[in-house]
Amino acid sequence: MKAGAANGATANGTTATAAGAASTAVAERESAPTGAAPETAPGYRPRHTLPLRVEAVRQLSRRRTLVVYGILAALPFILIAAFAIGGDPDERGGNGRISLIDTATASGLNFAMACVFVSAGFLLVVPVALFCGDTVASEASWSSLRYLLASPVPRSRLLLSKLTVALAFSAAAMILLPLVGLLAGTAAYGWGGLELPTGGSLDPGTALVRLSIVVAFVFVSQLVTAGLAFWLSTVTDAPLGAVGGAVGLTIVGNVLDAVTALGDWRQFLPAHWQFAWADALQPQLEWGGMARGAAVSTAYALVLFALAFRHFRAKDVVS
Known part of the structure; x- marks a missing residue:
């Protein structure tokens, strides 16, 4: 009898101890700050997921990337053939x-x-809209987006990696065309200074700097298209819709800029400044138009990129 009583007391004590430990754990969990980060697997680093080189290799291996670069590289030779057929x-x-x-x-x-x-x-x-509009929507259309997020890749990290690679590929497209044009043009027409349409000329060294400024401004002016395409890519699962929507809205901007009845309101349109790089083809470099155009384009782009991150963060990804 005494042994049974002792065993019962021990069991009751063990139960009481377990209940006390559970209550303590619940209390500690409730008292913990709500913003505390959950425990993760050892060695897991969110910033190390989806490295840029992995995303770059994936994009570079796609056929549409090679086709776009091929078209841009072929354009200078097409123009040379056109000049040869049409005469000087x-x-x-x-x-x-x-x-x-x-x-x-x-x-x-x-x-x-x-x-x-x-x-x-x-x-x-087109390449800017393609690289930025196809990047997220294509993953959704392939039903691979949810597997990337389950890797686990944080949503902000996924978007940042894809946006960085898309902008890098867009910049490469901007550089490829004038670079091939410079090499092909030098082989066809020789090396020399830059003859300005307004009269006069620039020495080759100065002309190369001006060409770099022109290419940089063209890239900045295309950030609006990049922002539109990237935002639409997070909204839709159809890559063609994101790319086509960005191109279409860019065309609408060009049409609105042609409506002179808008007056000074056109200065708030990115399309109004798309050829402001012509100020670099003056004997004295003018920065006014390019500075205003870059400011307008950058402002629109930042808003669109923020909308893309905000929408994707709360999006129910089922693709």
Whole structure:
């Protein structure tokens, strides 16, 4: 009897101890700050997930990337063939106005500037929209987005990696076209200074700096398209919808800029400043138009990128 009583007392004591420990754990959990980070697996570092090189290799191995770069690299040779068929610009006559096309065959630098001139309005919009609009939506269309998040890759890290790679590939597209144009133009028309449409010329060293400024401004002006495409990529699961929507809205901006009835309101449109880089083709470099254009484009882009991160953070990912 005494042994049974002792065993019962021990069991009751053990139960009481377990209940006390459980109550203590609950109390500690309730008293812990709500913002405390949950425990993670040993060695897990959110910043080390989805490295940029992995995303870059994935994007570079895709066929559409190679096709876009191939088209941009082929354009200068198409223009050279067109000039060869059509003859020298001086032989065709004109209306007395001199443009970059009229001076394209003067030197390799002039030809590179002409390549930027004919493509900045629309052609360079397409790769930016493609790289930034296809990056997230394509993962959703392949039903692989939820597996990336389950890796686990934090949502902000996933978006940041994809946006960084997309902007890098877009910048590479901006550089590829004038670079190939410079090499092909130099081989076809020789090396020399830059003849300005307004009269005068720049020495090759100064002209190279001006060309770099032009390319940098074109990239900054395309950040609005990048922001539109990236935001739409987080909204829809259809890559074509994100890319086409960004291109379409960019065209709408160009149309609105052509409506002179808007007056000074057009200055708030990114499209109004897309050719402000022409100020770099003056004997004295003018920064006013490019500075205002860069400010407008950057402001729109930051808002659109913020909207993309905000929407994706709360999005129910089922794809």
